[in-house]
Amino acid sequence: MGExxxxxxxxxLYRDSDPExxxxxxxAQxxxxxxxxxxxxxxxxRTALLGDLLGRIGEGSWIMPRVQLLTAQHPIEDHEARRQRWESAAPIRIGDNAWFGGGVIVCPGVTIGSNTVVxxxxxxxxxxxxxxxxxxNPARVIRTL
Known part of the structure; x- marks a missing residue:
């Protein structure tokens, strides 16, 4: 892994113009x-591409195009490096049957509960x-479902 x-x-702080x-x-793009x-x-x-892009995706997950990554903090690495990164980073966790409207942004380390609508x-x-x-913005609970 490079410096x-x-x-x-x-x-x-890091230099984002680093060739790696x-x-x-x-x-990723x-x-x-x-x-x-x-x-x-x-x-x-689509499932295979998301696995390559994100490292892993939960069984039964459903993500439709248009996907866009807006941060340099999602490097694509070999499988072992990606696994180590997932274990040490602050991943986003999404529960079963969650639904997101278009253009939702979820910050690192956030957990979205099951059967939740954003x-x-x-x-x-x-x-x-x-x-x-x-x-x-920021998202607040409006009501229980």
Missing amino acids: QRERMLTGQ LVADRIR RLCDEFNRTGPDETAR GAGSVVTRDLPDRVLAAG
């Missing part, structure tokens, strides 16, 4: 572009419990 990647993953990080971002070009009947291909355009900065409707 700049190590600095990035440990929360230190630039290559990672280009690869290519995977996003490929995912976004999939057809409605290409579920297995309104379009919301920015989720804190954990959301099971069975609630949340919306806004």
Whole structure:
């Protein structure tokens, strides 16, 4: 692992123009572009692409195009490095049957409860419990479901 990647993953200041990080971002964008070009009947291909892009995706997850990554903190790594990163980083956890409207942003380390609905355009900065409707910037629980 290069010095700049190590600095990035440990929360230190890093140089984002580092060739390794630039290559990672280009690869991630290519995977996003490929995912976004999939057809409605290409579920297995979309799942495989998301696995390559995110490291893992829960069984039964359903993510439809248009996906966009807006941060350099999602480098694409080999399987072992990716596994170690997931164990040491602050992943986003999404419960069963959660639903997000378009344009939702979820910050690192946030957990979204099962059967929870997040309104379009919301920015989720804190954990959301099971069975609630949340919306806004920052997202707030509007009511229980």
